[in-house]
Every structure is written in C-alpha cells, then in structure tokens.
Amino acid sequence: xxxxxxxxxxxxxxxxxxxxxxxxxxxxxxxxxxxxxxxxxxxxxxxxxxxxxxxxxxxxxxxxxxxxxxxxxxxxxxxxxxxxxxxxxxxxxxxxxxxxxxxxxxxxxxxxxxxxxxxxxxxxxxxxxxxxxxxxxxxxxxxxxxxxxxxxxxxxxxxxxxxxxxxxxxxxxxxxxxxxxxxxxxxxxxxxxxxxxxxxxxxxxxxxxxxxxxxxxxxxxxxxxxxxxxxxxxxxxxxxxxxxxxxxxxxxxxxxxxxxxxxxxxxxxxxxxxxxxxxxxxxxxxxxxxxx
Amino acid sequence: xxxxxxxxxxxxxxxxxxxxxxxxxxxxxxxxxxxxxxxxxxxxxxxxxxxxxxxxxxxxxxxxxxxxxxxxxxxxxxxxxxxxxxxxxxxxxxxxxxxxxxxxxxxxxxxxxxxxxxxxxxxxxxxxxxxxxxxxxxxxxxxxxxxxxxxxxxxxxxxxxxxxxxxxxxxxxxxxxxxxxxxxxxxxxxxxxxxxxxxxxxxxxxxxxxxxxxxxxxxxxxxxxxxxxxxxxxxxxx
Numbered sequence: 001x002x003x004x005x006x007x008x009x010x011x012x013x014x015x016x017x018x019x020x021x022x023x024x025x026x027x028x029x030x031x032x033x034x035x036x037x038x039x040x041x042x043x044x045x046x047x048x049x050x051x052x053x054x055x056x057x058x059x060x061x062x063x064x065x066x067x068x069x070x071x072x073x074x075x076x077x078x079x080x081x082x083x084x085x086x087x088x089x090x091x092x093x094x095x096x097x098x099x100x101x102x103x104x105x106x107x108x109x110x111x112x113x114x115x116x117x118x119x120x121x122x123x124x125x126x127x128x129x130x131x132x133x134x135x136x137x138x139x140x141x142x143x144x145x146x147x148x149x150x151x152x153x154x155x156x157x158x159x160x161x162x163x164x165x166x167x168x169x170x171x172x173x174x175x176x177x178x179x180x181x182x183x184x185x186x187x188x189x190x191x192x193x194x195x196x197x198x199x200x201x202x203x204x205x206x207x208x209x210x211x212x213x214x215x216x217x218x219x220x221x222x223x224x225x226x227x228x229x230x231x232x233x234x235x236x237x238x239x240x241x242x243x244x245x246x247x248x249x250x251x252x253x254x255x256x257x258x259x260x261x262x263x264x265x266x267x268x269x270x271x272x273x274x275x276x277x278x279x280x281x282x283x284x285x286x287x288x289x290x291x292x
Numbered sequence: 293x294x295x296x297x298x299x300x301x302x303x304x305x306x307x308x309x310x311x312x313x314x315x316x317x318x319x320x321x322x323x324x325x326x327x328x329x330x331x332x333x334x335x336x337x338x339x340x341x342x343x344x345x346x347x348x349x350x351x352x353x354x355x356x357x358x359x360x361x362x363x364x365x366x367x368x369x370x371x372x373x374x375x376x377x378x379x380x381x382x383x384x385x386x387x388x389x390x391x392x393x394x395x396x397x398x399x400x401x402x403x404x405x406x407x408x409x410x411x412x413x414x415x416x417x418x419x420x421x422x423x424x425x426x427x428x429x430x431x432x433x434x435x436x437x438x439x440x441x442x443x444x445x446x447x448x449x450x451x452x453x454x455x456x457x458x459x460x461x462x463x464x465x466x467x468x469x470x471x472x473x474x475x476x477x478x479x480x481x482x483x484x485x486x487x488x489x490x491x492x493x494x495x496x497x498x499x500x501x502x503x504x505x506x507x508x509x510x511x512x513x514x515x516x517x518x519x520x521x522x523x524x525x526x527x528x529x530x
Contacts, residue, residue, distance in 0.1 A: 037377060154398045155390050162387060163373045169340060170443065171362050171391035217378050217423035 004242045013129055014238075017248065020131040021234025023139040024195045024204065027146050029227025031188040032209035033219055034181055038161045041206050043080050043182065046095040048189040048201040050076035050102025055123055055193075056109030065123075066138075069193060073186035076102060081179045126197030126249035128238065139191045146184055157181060158219060195234065196249035204230060207256040211263045233259065293318050293447055293477045294339055299348035301334055308334050310501050312348070321473035323492035325485045330499040332481040333369060336449050339479075340366055353446065362391045365440025369451035369481070371432070375425055381435050382420040385411055388442030403442075410441035414468060430461035437468070448472065450480045466491045 008014045035044050054072020055065040076098055083094040110120060122130065150157065156177045159167035168174045185205070192201045212225035237252025294316040301309040309331045316322055324332050337343045338350055341357030352360040365388070388410070389403040411417045414434040419427065427435065433453055440448060450469070454462040469478055470491045482488045489495055497503040 151398075152396050155387075155393075155395075158379075158383075159387055159390050162377055162379065162384070163371070165342065165368065165372060166366075166387060166439075167390070168342070169361055169364070169366055170388070213378055217425070218380055218383065219378060222378055 001239060004239045007242060013131075014242070016131045016133060016136060017128045017238055018235060019136055020128055020139060020195055021238055021252070022231050023136065023143055024192050025208070025230030025234055026143045026227050027139075027188040027191055028204045028208060028230045029212075029225075030146055030150055030223045031184050032205045032226055032230075033212070033222045034157060034161060035185060035205050036209040036213060037219065037222075038181070040182075040185070041202065042092070043084065043095060044185050044189070044205055045202045046080055046099040046102075047073055047076045047182070047186055048192075048198045048205075049099045051189060051193065051198050052106030052123060053102040053104075053109070054106075056106035056113075060109040060113045066190065066193075069190045069198075070187065072102065073190050074183060077182040077186040078179065081175075081182045085175055085178065122197070123193065124197045124199050125247060126193065126195050126200065128195050128248045131194050135194055139194075142187055142191045146187065149180070149184060153177065153180065161219075196252055200249055200253045203253040203256055204233070207260045208233065211260050214263055214267050229256075229259070293320075293353060294479070295351045296335070296339070297349050297351075299335075299338060299345040299350060301331070301338060301343070301345050307346075307500065309338075309345070309498075312498070312502050314496055314502060316477060316479060318477055319473070321470065321478045321491070321493045322480070323485075323488040323495045324479055324481045324498055325483060325488065325495055326498040326503075328483060332483075332498050333451050335498065336366070336451055336479070336481060339449065340364065362443070363446045365437075365443050365445035365448045367433075367436045367440050367448075367450040367453055369455060371436065377424060379424050380420070381416060381422050381424060381427070382407060382411070384424050384435055385438045385442050388439040390443075392443055406444065407438070407442045410438040411435075413441060413472075414438040429457040430465070433457060433461075433465060434468075437465075441472075445476065447477045447479070450478070452481055452483070454482075462487070 004014075008018065035041055051069045051072045054068040054070075054075070056068075057072070058065045058068025061068075079098055080095055083098075084091055087094055106123075107120075119127075156167070156172050159170065159172050160174055160177045160181070164174050164178075167177070188205065189198065189201050192198075192204060196204055208226035208229040209222060211229055212222045216222050216225055233256040234252050237255045238248050240246070240255065241248040241251035294314070296312055296314040299309055299312045300307055308329075312331075312335065324335065326332050334343070338345050339352060339357060340361050341350075341352075350357055353363055354360075382404075385407045386399045386403055389399060389406065393403050394400055408417065408420070411420060414437050416431060416434045416438055419431060419435070424432070424435070437448075437450070437453070440450075448469075453469075454465050457465075466488065469480060472478065473493075480488065480492065485495065485497070495504075
C-alpha cells in the first residue's frame with residue numbers, strides 16, 4: 001500500500017491507470033445498473049467478446065484498433081438487439097454464435113496481420129498500465145455521453161426495464177429505447193477494454209451493480225453505489241497488483257468477485273438480523289399489551 | 293368508448309375469440325366474465341392494440357387502439373416485472389405519467405401531486421417511500437391501480453385485479469372500482485360472476501363467443517352455457 005502510494009507520486013503511468021479505473025467505474029455503475037435489472041448480462045457478454053473481431057479487422061487494415069472495437073461493439077449490439085426483438089426463441093443460440101464468431105474472426109485477422117504480432121493478451125485481459133492521457137480524455141468524453149443519454153432518456157429506460165408492455169402502452173418506442181440501451185452497453189465495453197480487457201469486462205459491468213442492488217431500492221441510488229464500488233475495486237485491484245507485479249485487470253476482477261461473494265453471504269445474515277430485531281420489537285409490544 | 297365489431301382471434305391454432313361484438317358506452321362499469329381460457333385477457337389485449345385481431349375491428353375513443361391507448365389505464369393480470377425490481381412505490385406510480393408528461397429527463401415536479409392524488413385515492417399514500425418488493429399482494433394491486441390512474445385515463449381496463457389476494461381485500465378493491473366508476477369507464481375481467489355482479493352495471497360473458505351481455509340478473513342457464521356444467525346458484529342478498 002505504502003509502496004504503491006510512493007510509486008503513484010512518482011510515475012505518471014500509475015496516475016493514468018488510477019484515473020482510468022475511476023472513469024471506467026462511472027460508466028460501469030450507470031450502464032451496469034441497467035444490465036443487472038434488465039438481466040442482459042449474457043447479451044453484454046456476447047457484445048464484449050464479439051468486439052475482438054472488429055479490433056482484429058482494424059489491426060489487419062492498419063486502422064486504429066479502438067475505432068474497430070467501437071464499430072464492432074455497435075454492430076454486435078445491433079445484431080444482439082435484433083436477435084432479442086425478433087428471434088427470441090433462439091436468443092441464447094444466436095448470441096452464443098455472435099460471441100464465438102466475433103472472437104474467431106478477431107483471431108484470424110490478427111494471425112494474418114503481417115509484421116509485429118499484436119499483444120493479443122492485452123486485448124483480452126486489458127493492460128491498464130499502458131493507458132495514455134489521450135485515452136483518459138476519450139473515456140471522459142464517453143462518460144459524459146453516457147450520462148447525458150441516461151439523464152435525457154431516464155423515464156424511457158426505467159419504463160422499458162420495469163415493464164415493456166407498460167412502456168409500449170404509454171407510448172414509449174420500446175424497441176428504439178432497448179437498442180439505445182444496448183448501444184450504451186457497447187460503448188461502455190469499448191472504454192473498459194483498456195482497463196480489464198474484453199473478457200473481464202462483464203465482471204465490472206455486473207458485479208458492482210449486483211452488490212449495490214442488495215442494499216438500495218432505486219435505480220439512481222444503485223448507479224451511484226455501483227460507481228463508487230467500481231472505483232473501490234479498480235483502485236484496490238491496482239494497489240494490490242502493484243507490489244507482487246500481478247496483472248492489474250485480473251486482480252480487479254478477483255477483488256470485485258470476492259466482494260460480491262462476501263456481500264451475498266452476509267446478506268441473508270443481515271436480513272435475518274433485521275427480522276429478529278423486528279420480532280423482538282413485536283414481542284415487546286405483545287408483552288406490553290399483555291401487561292395492560 | 294369501446295366498439296368491438298365482429299372480432300376473431302386465434303394464436304395460430306383454433307380461434308380463441310369468434311365473432312365478438314361489444315359496445316361499451318361512456319360511464320359503464322362492465323364486468324367481463326367467463327372460464328379460464330375463454331379469451332377475456334386476449335380481448336383486453338386486442339382493445340389495447342397489443343395484439344391485432346385476425347378479423348373484425350376495434351375502435352377506442354373513436355380511434356385506432358394504438359392511437360388512443362394513452363388515454364387508457366391498464367392493470368394486467370400478472371405483472372411482468374420482477375417483484376424485487378429496485379423501485380419505490382411513488383416512482384412506480386409516476387411511471388403511469390409517461391406519455392402525459394415531457395418526454396425528456398426525469399419526472400417534473402408537476403407530476404408528483406398527480407401521482408400523490410392517485411395514491412391517496414387507492415389508499416397507498418403512506419407507502420410512497422416503500423420499496424415495491426416489500427408490498428403484500430393487495431397493496432401491490434392498489435399501487436398498480438394508482439399507476440393506471442396517474443395517467444389520468446378516461447377508460448380503465450383491469451384483468452383479474454383480485455386474482456391472488458384474499459376475499460376481504462377483494463371487496464375493498466371492488467368498492468374502490470365502484471367509486472372510480474363515477475368518473476371513468478371501467479372494464480374488469482373476472483371469473484367470478486356472482487361476486488362482481490353486485491358492483492358492475494353490466495356483465496358480459498365470454499367463452500370464445502359472447503354469450504350474454506345484459507343488465508338483468510344472471511340465470512342458472514347462462515352460467516351453465518358459460519361453463520358447460522350445471523351449477524347451483526346461491527343468491528346473496530345485501
């Protein structure tokens with residue numbers, strides 16, 4: 001911890017990494033809340049893995065891999081959206097196909113790229129220590145766009161997540177809103193790739209929000225709590241990984257997973273304690289009445 | 293308010309509704325009764341434009357259902373949202389304001405008094421800050437009625453509003469509907485003819501086709517035709 005803080009003061013790359021983790025947490029907290037309450041974790045997984053296809057293609061063509069990632073993420077989101085809206089009965093099969101074919105295309109493109117072989121591992125598992133200042137500005141911009149969209153369409157997103165039939169009857173364009181939500185998932189995945197890589201994205205997208213859900217009862221509160229938890233997990237993971245030189249992204253995910261496990265195990269105990277307290281109070285009243 | 297003209301519908305197989313014609317005038321409190329699978333919920337969905345009839349047509353407030361349904365409050369039989377959805381009672385009721393309020397941002401302050409009024413009317417005002425997950429079946433049903441009322445509808449459609457709640461709460465909810473029927477046109481689906489006939493102004497019996505729609509007392513023969521088995525009527529006097 002002390003060693004990390006000293007290094008943090010000295011190395012700009014560590015400062016960038018820390019800021020990248022915090023910025024990613026904002027997007028994760030907001031979009032992850034929708035992913036959890038709308039139960040589209042599997043769709044988000046499909047979108048994030050399919051991104052490799054776009055990164056590979058961009059690399060092969062000599063373009064910016066992150067541009068390729070964004071294009072692929074949006075395309076995968078549109079395809080996934082179409083599958084859930086029009087081919088619901090084969091949803092899991094088709095999403096699995098998008099998931100695997102996207103990754104396979106990425107590997108094929110990368111294998112055919114002449115010259116220096118890209119570090120496939122950093123796409124898959126992230127390399128937060130390689131984040132540049134320019135990336136931070138992009139992440140901040142994407143965060144602003146996500147927050148703006150969520151603020152603007154707050155009612156529509158809430159209605160579509162709560163009850164699509166109600167939303168449709170109240171005049172909400174349900175399919176368009178749903179596709180917009182998936183587009184937000186797609187851009188979130190892209191900015192998370194640098195932090196934890198596209199395989200581990202799903203953890204930061206779901207675990208903080210899933211923990212938050214155990215404690216709060218409104219969507220905005222869930223967003224704030226899961227963004228804070230995300231910040232805690234990314235910073236904590238970075239700190240823990242620095243001393244023993246562990247991969248930072250994987251450490252963050254293990255930290256988040258452990259926190260989720262603990263919270264889930266403690267949850268029922270907490271509930272039981274609350275019920276026990278309530279029973280004590282009730283019995284207390286009962287004794288008072290009996291005494292009268 | 294609602295004109296149903298020779299509507300037929302089938303989910304790909306045999307017809308669920310066959311040649312159903314029904315007119316609901318303004319101010320009516322109509323009880324739509326019939327056995328399970330008799331097509332009652334399907335008819336409501338057709339009135340709302342959620343499904344298209346295979347034949348015939350429906351007009352709602354003189355327009356196509358998809359154009360007019362924002363003026364309708366609908367309380368479905370089985371709420372599709374997960375019971376543990378993180379939302380407070382007040383926010384759930386506010387959702388009924390969508391389509392009646394500005395399209396962007398959160399709910400503006402002007403919507404809150406309307407939601408509060410709807411909650412007072414259904415007697416859930418004191419639950420405003422509670423999480424939806426903590427409500428009993430009867431409380432949840434009242435919240436869903438408040439949600440429908442928050443849209444300031446002209447027509448209220450309810451599908452078995454008392455399916456999973458106890459008898460005492462059931463009569464409370466029907467008294468509430470009777471009170472609301474002073475200013476709203478209401479169609480309520482039920483499978484309990486005897487119970488609702490003391491509240492509604494007319495009963496329509498649906499079992500694939502419309503068997504009766506009358507204001508006079510229900511006879512044993514009608515119920516026999518409706519359910520296909522002879523039944524003993526027990527008359528309640530109130």
